[in-house]
Amino acid sequence: MTDKKTGAGLRGQSAGQTAICTVGAAGNSLRYRGYAVDELAEKATFNEVAYMILKGELPTRDELAAYQQRLKGLRGLPDALKEVLERIPASAHPMDVLRTGCSFLGNLEPEDGFENQQDVADRLLASFPSMICYWYRFSHDGVRIEVETDDEGIGGHFLHLLHGKPPSELHARVMDVSLILYAEHEFNASTFTARVCASTLSDMHSCITGAIGSLRGPLHGGANEMAMAMLEKYHSAEQAREDVLRMLEAKEKIMGFGHAVYREKDPRNAIIREWSRKLAAEVGDEVLFPVSEIVEKTMWEEKKLFANADFYHASAYHFMGIPTGLFTPIFVMSRVTGWAAHVMEQRSNNRIIRPGADYIGPEDRAVPSIDQR
Ligand SMILES: CC(=O)SCCNC(=O)CCNC(=O)[C@H](O)C(C)(C)COP(=O)(O)OP(=O)(O)OC[C@H]1O[C@@H](n2cnc3c(N)ncnc32)[C@H](O)[C@@H]1OP(=O)(O)O
Numbered sequence: 001m002t003d004k005k006t007g008a009g010l011r012g013q014s015a016g017q018t019a020i021c022t023v024g025a026a027g028n029s030l031r032y033r034g035y036a037v038d039e040l041a042e043k044a045t046f047n048e049v050a051y052m053i054l055k056g057e058l059p060t061r062d063e064l065a066a067y068q069q070r071l072k073g074l075r076g077l078p079d080a081l082k083e084v085l086e087r088i089p090a091s092a093h094p095m096d097v098l099r100t101g102c103s104f105l106g107n108l109e110p111e112d113g114f115e116n117q118q119d120v121a122d123r124l125l126a127s128f129p130s131m132i133c134y135w136y137r138f139s140h141d142g143v144r145i146e147v148e149t150d151d152e153g154i155g156g157h158f159l160h161l162l163h164g165k166p167p168s169e170l171h172a173r174v175m176d177v178s179l180i181l182y183a184e185h186e187f188n189a190s191t192f193t194a195r196v197c198a199s200t201l202s203d204m205h206s207c208i209t210g211a212i213g214s215l216r217g218p219l220h221g222g223a224n225e226m227a228m229a230m231l232e233k234y235h236s237a238e239q240a241r242e243d244v245l246r247m248l249e250a251k252e253k254i255m256g257f258g259h260a261v262y263r264e265k266d267p268r269n270a271i272i273r274e275w276s277r278k279l280a281a282e283v284g285d286e287v288l289f290p291v292s293e294i295v296e297k298t299m300w301e302e303k304k305l306f307a308n309a310d311f312y313h314a315s316a317y318h319f320m321g322i323p324t325g326l327f328t329p330i331f332v333m334s335r336v337t338g339w340a341a342h343v344m345e346q347r348s349n350n351r352i353i354r355p356g357a358d359y360i361g362p363e364d365r366a367v368p369s370i371d372q373r
């Protein structure tokens with residue numbers, strides 16, 4: 001592994017303070033406002049975690065009930081947004097759809113002052129599943145769906161809209177855990193994008209729209225889709241192992257492995273792997289899960305590279321019948337909590353983020369006339 005404190009990517013350097021999250025303390029831990037992610041994934045719902053990330057503390061029973069009611073009431077989409085979504089072709093990337101949806105909602109319901117920041121965060125959290133599913137079902141199935149359901153959880157609501165029926169208890173819980181695991185991750189690339197935008201005192205929709213653009217890339221959130229594209233090529237564990245060895249020999253990147261901060265393991269991986277194993281048993285899978293396991297084993301044996309949060313999300317989502325293109329939008333539905341919390345934190349103690357650069361271009365020179373060039 002390269003020295004994390006040298007070279008490109010601002011690796012290992014602190015770019016500011018945060019009270020929201022710690023990543024990689026002791027090489028492998030993840031805590032949101034002091035709570036370990038493993039414990040949250042076991043004992044909490046995503047609604048509770050979202051509330052805690054956005055508002056600072058875990059909700060009481062009454063606060064949670066009121067918050068769930070509030071989010072349910074914010075699931076609807078304005079007609080003008082539905083019209084825009086209907087014009088986006090089926091061939092569009094779903095992340096581009098959410099990027100447009102977020103930006104367009106900013107035209108219809110502008111933040112109009114930082115005193116409304118919590119309201120905008122709640123509105124985006126509640127309406128992203130509606131946006132993506134409204135577009136997906138219209139462009140792929142030709143139907144205009146009703147986007148308001150009575151599902152308690154955002155993950156269950158998403159599956160309901162996508163499949164047109166309420167999800168099983170198991171699927172609703174897996175979605176909830178997945179959203180907990182993806183909710184927040186300190187100064188990752190998309191969150192840093194949001195904070196840079198916030199530091200200019202821009203509006204919440206601009207910050208979140210920019211963050212969606214950064215999350216889209218295959219080195220960040222887009223890795224779960226790329227991992228799925230690779231895994232579904234294989235018909236057996238043996239074939240997968242041989243191809244991974246070939247890719248490593250050719251110095252190709254294997255998506256869903258490695259991390260910019262964790263050194264030993266990504267604590268989210270073991271959690272989503274076990275849920276994926278349960279889903280594999282439910283659907284009677286004998287290929288995708290064993291293939292995923294052999295890829296994980298081979299990467300560790302050959303390169304000491306561990307699976308990150310994205311890797312087993314690929315098989316878990318696939319087992320629940322979610323189209324691959326919607327994997328990263330699910331990440332958005334969750335990470336909007338972390339992004340918005342960071343925007344609010346940046347605003348609360350702001351100085352415009354504007355680093356310097358080491359100049360490596362030509363020495364000073366005179367401008368020649370056009371005939372002399
Ligand atoms: C939710 C998330 O966003 S998690 C990240 C999701 N992204 C991916 O899964 C994409 C694949 N992984 C990667 O590209 C990288 O591991 C990143 C972007 C996550 C981290 O990048 P960096 O911090 O630059 O990686 P790092 O410094 O640890 O790389 C060390 C070495 O391992 C190699 N390496 C790292 N990840 C991988 C991988 N997935 N496959 C093959 N080789 C890898 C690097 O090429 C580098 O080799 P070198 O020293 O010969 O140049």
Ligand SMILES: O=C([O-])CC(=O)C(=O)O
Nearest residue numbers: 184185187188189260261
């Ligand atoms: O922290 C990072 O660089 C990427 C990551 O795992 C995340 O954003 O969840």
